[in-house]
Amino acid sequence: MSQIELNEKKIQILNVAEKLFSEKGFEGTSIRDISKEAKINIAMVSYYFGSKERLLEALILYKTVDLKLQLENLLQENIEPLDKVNKLIEIYVNRICLNKGIYRVLHFELYNKKREKSLQAFTELKKGNLKSVESIIKQGQDQGVFRKDVNIQLITPTIIGTFFHFHMNRSFFEELLGLKTEEMFNNYINNDLKKHIQQTIKALLVYEN
Template sequence: MSNIELNDKKIQILTVAEKLFSDKGFEGTSIRDISKHAKINIAMVSYYFGSKDKLLESLILYKTADLKLQIESLQHEDLHPLDKVNKLVEIYINRINCNRGIFRVLHFELASKKREESLTAFTELKKGNLKSLESIIKEGQSKGIFRKDVIIPLITPTIMGTFFHFHMNKSFFEELLNLNTETLYNDYIKNSLTKHIQQTIKALLVYEN
């Protein structure tokens, strides 16, 4: 399903599936559960997506396609390489934070290694995003701004890992940092956490003075 046409019914099914997968896990959710919550005939769900694995693949592509486009277009913006990297961090954190449900599902599904085939599309997407990141870093290296010894494939896990550690320990950080409403929590991610990650990535990329 590299490019399924999404109608309202398909989007309705994907939205319900994301919530159920996130709440109950992929294994704990059946096509019957999805059809019941989406109020759509079970045969129609199967007709649109075939299997639960294919539905997961469709959900991943639906939720991450705009991330790919944003990162690809960032390469061609007329910005200083470090500004591009800062913007890249913003894009990643914003997309993950808006789609915590699907990224949580992916985190567990990738760790389980049971569904590598249905996650092939996600692997291809990650390879594409890595290529875009490489071109931004290499531009900075060619201009003498970024270090030559940067391990580029470790940049994305540094961004994601910091976010996920923060999010997986949400109640701890809410209490520690007095983030007692969802708005305060999201504002902290958007401002303080994003800035911290940008500073971390800058420290990895830029020559020390």
């Protein structure tokens, strides 16, 4: 499903589904709950999406397909390899910050064997994104800037995993770092955490002096 196929009602349903799935879980949310929260007839939700599983699939693609476009555009940019990787990390951190709800849903649903079929399209999207990341790093390798022995498949999990460990232990880090407000917490992510991830990935990619 692409964003072109979405009308205002569908987007409204998807946004409500994201909110409820992230709060109550996929299993704990019914089509009736979604229709009630969205103030839309239950039959309309079924008409647009068919089932809750198809709704989840549509939601994931709706919220993640623009990441694919951003990575493809980054690949074409004429900038230094390390600048490109830093920008790659910035894109991932920004996307997760803007879509915390859907990433929370994904964190739980990707482990559910019953959801494999629903998430097949998302799996294909991730494979495409990995190819873009591989191409970006290969550009640096071809220029002799990046190491040849990098495990490229683990770069994205390192970025996302670091972010989620920080976010899922929020209260611990808020107390540890004195992050007393939402603004302070978000500023820390956008500055300190992002810089830390960039330094970590640089250490994995660049030859030691």
